[in-house]
Amino acid sequence: MFELLFGNAFWFSSTPLLLVGLLAAVVVLAWDWRISLPALFLVQLGVGQLAVQRSLMPEEWSRVLAWVVVACLLILVLSLLQSNRPAPVGQLGTIFFRLLLLGLAAFLLGSAEVGELLPLVDGAMARLLLWAAFCAIFAIANADGALESGLALLLWLIGTEAALIAVAPAALVVVLLGALFLLVTLACSYLLVAENVALAEENYPVTDISFPVDTFDNLSIRQPAETTPLGQRFATLRQRIASLKILTQRILAQRGNQP
Amino acid sequence: MISLPFPLFLPTILLLLALLVYLFRRMEQVTSATAGLVVGGLALWLLGDSPANGLVRLLGTLVQVDMRAEVMSYDLLFHLTPNVAPILALTLLLTAMALLLSASVGQGRSFAPFALVLASGYALLLLLADAPISPELLLPGFLALLAALGVYILQAGQLGQILGPLRSLLPPLLAFPLFILASWHIDSLAINPQDSVAGAAAARFLALGLLLLLAPVPFHSAGPATAENAPPIAVALLTLLYQLATLTLLFRITTLYPFVAELSGQNLWLTAAGLVTAVWGGFAAVGSSHPGRLWSYAMLHDWGLILLMLAAPGDTSWSLVLFLFSLRVISVLAAAAGLAYLRDAAGSLNPARLRGAGRSAPWSTSAYVLGGLGLAGFPLSAGFTGHWAALQTVAENDWRVAAAVLLASGGVVVGFVRMIRILYDPQTPPSISSERLMRGLIAITAILIASGVAIAPQLLNGPIAWALMAFRG
Numbered sequence: 139m140f141e142l143l144f145g146n147a148f149w150f151s152s153t154p155l156l157l158v159g160l161l162a163a164v165v166v167l168a169w170d171w172r173i174s175l176p177a178l179f180l181v182q183l184g185v186g187q188l189a190v191q192r193s194l195m196p197e198e199w200s201r202v203l204a205w206v207v208v209a210c211l212l213i214l215v216l217s218l219l220q221s222n223r224p225a226p227v228g229q230l231g232t233i234f235f236r237l238l239l240l241g242l243a244a245f246l247l248g249s250a251e252v253g254e255l256l257p258l259v260d261g262a263m264a265r266l267l268l269w270a271a272f273c274a275i276f277a278i279a280n281a282d283g284a285l286e287s288g289l290a291l292l293l294w295l296i297g298t299e300a301a302l303i304a305v306a307p308a309a310l311v312v313v314l315l316g317a318l319f320l321l322v323t324l325a326c327s328y329l330l331v332a333e334n335v336a337l338a339e340e341n342y343p344v345t346d347i348s349f350p351v352d353t354f355d356n357l358s359i360r361q362p363a364e365t366t367p368l369g370q371r372f373a374t375l376r377q378r379i380a381s382l383k384i385l386t387q388r389i390l391a392q393r394g395n396q397p
Numbered sequence: 398m399i400s401l402p403f404p405l406f407l408p409t410i411l412l413l414l415a416l417l418v419y420l421f422r423r424m425e426q427v428t429s430a431t432a433g434l435v436v437g438g439l440a441l442w443l444l445g446d447s448p449a450n451g452l453v454r455l456l457g458t459l460v461q462v463d464m465r466a467e468v469m470s471y472d473l474l475f476h477l478t479p480n481v482a483p484i485l486a487l488t489l490l491l492t493a494m495a496l497l498l499s500a501s502v503g504q505g506r507s508f509a510p511f512a513l514v515l516a517s518g519y520a521l522l523l524l525l526a527d528a529p530i531s532p533e534l535l536l537p538g539f540l541a542l543l544a545a546l547g548v549y550i551l552q553a554g555q556l557g558q559i560l561g562p563l564r565s566l567l568p569p570l571l572a573f574p575l576f577i578l579a580s581w582h583i584d585s586l587a588i589n590p591q592d593s594v595a596g597a598a599a600a601r602f603l604a605l606g607l608l609l610l611l612a613p614v615p616f617h618s619a620g621p622a623t624a625e626n627a628p629p630i631a632v633a634l635l636t637l638l639y640q641l642a643t644l645t646l647l648f649r650i651t652t653l654y655p656f657v658a659e660l661s662g663q664n665l666w667l668t669a670a671g672l673v674t675a676v677w678g679g680f681a682a683v684g685s686s687h688p689g690r691l692w693s694y695a696m697l698h699d700w701g702l703i704l705l706m707l708a709a710p711g712d713t714s715w716s717l718v719l720f721l722f723s724l725r726v727i728s729v730l731a732a733a734a735g736l737a738y739l740r741d742a743a744g745s746l747n748p749a750r751l752r753g754a755g756r757s758a759p760w761s762t763s764a765y766v767l768g769g770l771g772l773a774g775f776p777l778s779a780g781f782t783g784h785w786a787a788l789q790t791v792a793e794n795d796w797r798v799a800a801a802v803l804l805a806s807g808g809v810v811v812g813f814v815r816m817i818r819i820l821y822d823p824q825t826p827p828s829i830s831s832e833r834l835m836r837g838l839i840a841i842t843a844i845l846i847a848s849g850v851a852i853a854p855q856l857l858n859g860p861i862a863w864a865l866m867a868f869r870g
Contacts, residue, residue, distance in 0.1 A: 325545045
């Protein structure tokens with residue numbers, strides 16, 4: 139039974155690709171560490187096993203990377219327990235909106251020709267790796283918190299590991315990938331502890347366009363910092379228009395009096 | 398006789414020093430100053446002597462110094478050549494200056510040890526001469542590792558916003574797989590040089606990877622977010638080391654794989670990226686009243702001009718790039734020296750707290766303003782000559798691009814004029830204490846160096862001619 143479910147034939151069918159792809163999407167859709175962390179571990183196991191079955195990666199290296207991912211997830215959990223985070227940071231829209239965006243991306247990826255993009259990787263596997271990388275970029279683009287960004291970066295590394303080891307099967311690449319997994323996780327877990335959600339929710343310029351509020355207060359040092367109510371501004375504008383009208387009438391009257 | 402492989406000895410010494418500095422981190426000022434002097438000494442030794450194999454008497458023992466070192470288990474070869482020495486010396490010099498500056502204004506207890514670890518990492522990265530994959534294509538992976546280490550000194554143990562350090566991880570981490578994928582196509586090209594598909598694919602991957610690494614607009618968001626909260630000297634050090642490494646990488650890839658520039662339309666995308674970056678930097682500076690963000694936008698504007706110069710045709714392009722980068726180093730460090738004191742005295746870079754600070758700390762404020770204006774090429778600031786030379790070169794090809802960059806420089810200047818009005822606000826009593834003598838002296842030195850280079854830019858001729866050795870293949 140086990141052989142039937144998880145034998146060689148199973149790994150070469152489309153079922154594991156779909157399952158791993160769905161798990162990668164769950165990391166983005168759930169936006170909750172209790173679901174994302176186990177899903178990420180399963181994605182790593184799935185990608186590793188698929189890569190081994192397709193001779194993209196030796197089995198030993200797949201095992202090493204799986205243990206590295208376990209260590210990374212444990213580091214994140216430890217930091218998570220030390221930090222006091224009430225809610226995920228930087229969640230984009232509702233789950234249905236994210237589902238719609240991912241569905242659109244899946245449709246585009248399904249219809250695109252990706253065979254040549256990743257050398258030595260067959261079309262179906264290339265689609266899976268690109269899908270994982272897309273999910274990671276989608277999460278990176280939306281995440282503002284250290285945990286969500288850390289998970290997204292780990293998903294990005296998982297998505298790229300099989301393709302990189304396939305094209306450059308050197309121990310140095312595995313060491314580099316392992317070191318990246320660990321150092322990125324350590325950096326994110328450090329930031330997770332340092333992150334203060336109360337401060338993060340204060341007015342803070344997320345992009346260049348949304349300048350800080352005090353920008354407008356400081357435009358002139360002569361003006362008081364208090365903001366003028368909108369109605370009062372309109373009142374000033376009306377007064378100015380009225381005085382302009384009086385001025386114009388006076389000038390016209392003066393011209394009319396001239397011979 | 399003892400044999401000493403210098404390419405491994407140097408990073409090891411830096412790492413041991415980092416360990417020592419970490420153990421004595423409570424004595425932050427002493428350890429930073431000592432580490433700065435040691436690293437500065439190493440940099441000066443590299444500046445003075447052309448590296449070559451030879452005998453050296455060390456503690457009464459004759460030592461055979463070898464400029465090559467192999468790590469057999471991973472097939473790695475590190476080699477200190479005369480081409481690498483200038484960039485390595487500049488890396489160490491930048492670290493030394495940052496450490497010495499941090500001795501007077503604390504940048505967090507983790508700054509000195511991590512700065513040394515980073516210097517060690519950058520040294521290894523520059524010295525890597527051979528690997529199972531082309532070393533140039535492995536460098537972005539190592540850059541990603543160093544970016545992950547840089548997070549600690551950017552956050553510096555502060556509770557609060559983490560966007561800047563988090564975003565600083567992204568460019569190298571997203572870019573490094575593209576370089577390794579390109580390596581496969583380059584290997585295929587070595588087997589079959591007529592394979593145009595492999596050449597085009599490699600060029601595409603490398604161009605996209607380089608674009609991400611150079612972090613022009615819109616990949617620049619780490620810069621302003623980091624400069625808003627992080628210690629200024631840490632921001633200056635990390636930015637300059639990273640950009641120096643990416644410029645070196647760009648040069649090496651352009652030299653080793655000339656087809657990349659041709660097939661990817663490198664001049665076109667570099668011009669577009671440079672123009673957008675310079676213009677956006679100026680535009681964003683107009684609306685920014687936060688001293689850290691304003692400084693970062695000025696840096697972004699200056700970086701855009703450097704990218705434009707990378708696309709300029711002709712042999713003088715790299716010498717002008719190095720000239721601009723040298724002026725950038727002076728301006729960025731001068732501004733960082735001033736800003737670091739203001740941040741230390743006010744507790745943060747919040748503009749509300751810094752109102753009128755210029756009257757209590759005139760020298761530090763002046764160093765910040767002069768350094769910032771230097772990044773816009775304002776007259777009588779360090780960047781003036783470089784900016785005008787660059788603008789003339791750009792105008793020779795297309796005057797409209799030069800005009801757009803000039804207008805953007807105006808934006809940065811407007812931003813700093815507003816900042817001067819905030820910092821020297823006569824109506825608000827300053828909330829910070831008066832500048833100490835030592836701090837004043839450091840700021841005055843920064844101002845003198847920036848002004849000196851503005852008045853006599855020929856002072857940089859010698860160092861630039863020497864640094865050009867690294868960019869001549």
